[in-house]
Amino acid sequence: MPETFIVTEPEQAAALLHPVRSELISLLKEPRSATELSKRMNDSAQKINYHLKALEKVGLVVRAGTRNVRNLVEVLYVSAGRSFLLSDSLGLSADTVKKLQDQTALAHVLSLTEKIKRDAISLMEQSEDEEIPSAVMEMELALSDMDHRNAFLQEYADMLTTLIQKHHRPNKENARVYHVSMAMYPKPEGGGQRE
Secondary structure, X not given: OOOEEEEOOHHHHHHXXXXXXXXXXXXXXXXXXXXXXXXXXXXXXXHHHHHHHHHHHOOOEEEEEEEEEOOEEEEEEEEOOOEEEEOOOOOOOHHHHHHHHHOHHHHHHHHHHHHHHXXXXXXXXXXXXXXXXXXOOOOOOOOOOHHHHHHHHHHHHHHHHHHHHHHOOOOOOOOOOOOOOOOOOOOOOOOOOOO
């Protein structure tokens, strides 16, 4: 079971918002049958089975095997993830999705934000009240044209490569690997105050 499941479909989000289905998902951190779940939730196995099938159809639970109980075969289900994260692309119109397919750099920015969120949630789930060493830098910069933008990106990449080579210690005992990302995109109109 992955630590974090990224919810990308509206049907998945709707299932997570359904009170019975969200409770089922929370009970399926380990494989369970409809019969077991019906006893825990004080509901009929038939109704629980109906909701399990709906969750399986949208990919939020998966079959985890079977077992024999008094000449009956019970199907076991397990949650598709330990936690669930709504994708930034959830709810985008078909037109926006098409534009993203044509704008690969912007699509990568969207994908990067999802990766960062997924990693942050995973780190929080793994931490035992310890502070996770992390840092964020956010800046704005005005560039006059595409040549100026390209020159900045090249100089930034060169500087970052030199800095990483200087400090990178992959073979050092107790070295911890950090993920470093950089995203650059035009500030949207109305996206905050202008200086």
